Amino acid sequence: MKLFINSETKFVSLFIPKTNFCHISGDEHCFSEIEYLGCDYNDINSNILERLAIISTSIKVLGFNYKYNDTISHGIVKLIEVQKNLKGINFVSTMPRNKPYRKALEESIIKCADTVQYLKISWSPVTKFLSYLVNLVRLEIKSTCDSDWNHLINVSLPCLKFLKAQNIPPIVLENLIENTKGYLIEIIILYRIEDDGKLIRKIYQNCPNLNYLKLKLSNNEFLEFKNLLINCQFLIGLEIIGYTIDWDNLLELLKFSSISLFKFKFTAYFDIWEDNLKHLKLFLDNWNDRHSMLLHITTAIRFLTLRPRRQQQQQHVLRQRLKELLQEYKVKSIIKDYNIDGFGFKEFEWNK
Numbered sequence: 001m002k003l004f005i006n007s008e009t010k011f012v013s014l015f016i017p018k019t020n021f022c023h024i025s026g027d028e029h030c031f032s033e034i035e036y037l038g039c040d041y042n043d044i045n046s047n048i049l050e051r052l053a054i055i056s057t058s059i060k061v062l063g064f065n066y067k068y069n070d071t072i073s074h075g076i077v078k079l080i081e082v083q084k085n086l087k088g089i090n091f092v093s094t095m096p097r098n099k100p101y102r103k104a105l106e107e108s109i110i111k112c113a114d115t116v117q118y119l120k121i122s123w124s125p126v127t128k129f130l131s132y133l134v135n136l137v138r139l140e141i142k143s144t145c146d147s148d149w150n151h152l153i154n155v156s157l158p159c160l161k162f163l164k165a166q167n168i169p170p171i172v173l174e175n176l177i178e179n180t181k182g183y184l185i186e187i188i189i190l191y192r193i194e195d196d197g198k199l200i201r202k203i204y205q206n207c208p209n210l211n212y213l214k215l216k217l218s219n220n221e222f223l224e225f226k227n228l229l230i231n232c233q234f235l236i237g238l239e240i241i242g243y244t245i246d247w248d249n250l251l252e253l254l255k256f257s258s259i260s261l262f263k264f265k266f267t268a269y270f271d272i273w274e275d276n277l278k279h280l281k282l283f284l285d286n287w288n289d290r291h292s293m294l295l296h297i298t299t300a301i302r303f304l305t306l307r308p309r310r311q312q313q314q315q316h317v318l319r320q321r322l323k324e325l326l327q328e329y330k331v332k333s334i335i336k337d338y339n340i341d342g343f344g345f346k347e348f349e350w351n352k
Contacts, residue, residue: 031055038063049075053082063090077104081111088118099126125151142166164188170195174202186212197224204228214239229257237263248279262291270299270315284329292336
């Protein structure tokens with residue numbers, strides 16, 4: 001595929017698709033003002049990125065869609081390090097496994113440390129490059145559970161407001177949250193190891209301005225979770241994943257939350273909700289004098305418990321009961337809106 005251009009055209013946004021035949025021909029001056037660039041990196045010739053590194057130095061957002069690739073690309077490294085006002089870097093999918101490649105990428109990001117505000121990576125750092133990103137506002141980071149996280153210990157990100165972490169050890173998250181200087185307003189933690197509430201304690205001790213929180217809870221963390229509800233007075237949205245917790249106790253704890261909290265997403269096995277409908281009703285009754293809530297309930301199916309057809313039938317019946325209950329409280333204006341289908345909501349997008 002050829003991308004034909006002329007001297008009268010100016011591109012601000014460019015996405016280079018997955019193809020081995022894409023190349024640029026014509027007046028390359030058209031790319032001098034690109035602000036947003038995305039590409040399927042595995043299938044793009046490195047020479048194209050090297051050419052863009054010469055032409056385009058005012059890119060604000062870079063996005064790379066990766067799969068496993070252990071070949072160091074001088075094109076992507078050069079393209080990152082020459083940018084003068086790079087704000088966001090987004091590495092999607094699985095990233096390189098070898099340390100030299102990750103090291104080269106991290107060192108290129110250091111060259112833009114003063115301007116980068118958003119970063120998404122899917123590997124454990126092999127350098128202390130995050131310590132250089134003093135203006136970082138949003139960080140999304142994930143990797144495998146057995147990764148080496150030594151270079152993330154004691155990292156200080158004083159401007160960080162948004163944190164999304166997946167498969168990150170609790171001790172690493174605790175240090176990171178403690179060193180954010182109290183500016184965090186949104187925390188999303190996926191697939192974490194239980195730590196008896198230590199991480200939750202770090203959150204309420206160091207995040208007084210927290211607005212949104214998503215995490216998986218266990219019963220032995222309820223005491224610290226109660227303290228979080230009491231101390232985080234600006235909490236607006238709460239997303240709880242609890243496949244094995246006592247939902248009756250959790251719903252009771254929510255009475256300790258600040259008046260600002262009114263947006264919820266609960267995820268549990270569907271049979272758990274069947275056993276806790278009366279507790280959910282009591283929770284809604286006690287919400288009578290508060291802000292009308294947004295409520296999203298996700299019902300997951302246990303595997304190997306019932307025959308598939310019977311599971312589907314029971315889940316259908318439960319959804320109907322849930323819908324009737326929630327609709328009743330919507331009529332009373334205790335609930336502003338609700339969702340029990342599991343679709344149409346993604347993390348905190350439904351809140352905004």
